[in-house]
Amino acid sequence: MRLYTATITRNSEIRSGVHLIEMHVPSLASTVQPGQYCMVRCCHPSATDPLLRRPLFIHSVQQAQGLCTLLIHVHGRGTSWLAQQRAGATLDILGPMGHGWEVRSTARNLLLVSAGGLIVGVTLLAQQALEQELAVTLIAHFSKAADVYPPALLPPEVEYHIITSDGSLGQQGDIVSVLGNYLPWADAVCCSVSRETATLLYSSFERMRGRQFAQGLMLHPLVCASGACLTCSVDTYSGTKLVCRDGPVFDLRELAR
Ligand code: FES
DSSP states (O other): EEEEEEEEEEEEEEEEEEEEEEEEEEHHHHHHTTTOOOEEOOOTTOOOOSOOOEEEEEEEEEEETTTTEEEEEOOOOHHHHHHOOOOOOOOEEEEEEEEOOOOOOTTTTEEEEEEEGGGGTTHHHHHHHTTTTTEEEEEEEEEEOOOOGGGGSSSSSSEEEEEEETSSSEEEEEEHHHHHHHTTSSEEEEEESOOHHHHHHHHHOGGGGGGEEEEEEOOOOOOOSSSSTTTTTTEEEEEEEHHHHBBBBEEHHHHHH
């Protein structure tokens, strides 16, 4: 982990309230691993409000160009400030931090599962897995068509299965109604969903309960991100863990049973 100064090269509003920010930050681009997070300062260098950094995932990386992207959903003062930054501005980023996704070297078929904006937790994993010549399928659930993550942001090799609750785009339904079709194909499953959904998937499918088969991302507000404040402690099957240090990725058997 180290402190980076990233220079914004582009800020695109991909739909109302959602921005894709591209940054030149070569050292981070070459070190960040999928599932790790960064703590991003969300105010001018001379300001102190908001005081707390925001935990964000790197959305994608172009290592040769030294570029990383952030996908920002505006839902508060910090993300609102970030969304207003233009090309040439700099961001103060601490990272990469935490324990990310671990996909066995023998896995050939990787199944990703996401809900809503949590898709940003697996986009870099999809990119890296393709670079390692895995086949990647992403099952992504959204409330409605207007919320759907644009397919153009994914590498074209990813099989992208869109589900919407109201059927306005893709298949109507929920993750449980689709997941069973893909599990026999998958060698590993990585779930970027709420803990409630992770628990439901774990209890609904025996295969999700297999050893070293499924992992889940645990989201929690992070204050210090250093293991000092203990505000991110969560109960797991093997005892109390800190999301900032032991996670945010855990074996699903830790989170869900
Ligand atoms: S955020 Fe402080 S211990 Fe995890």
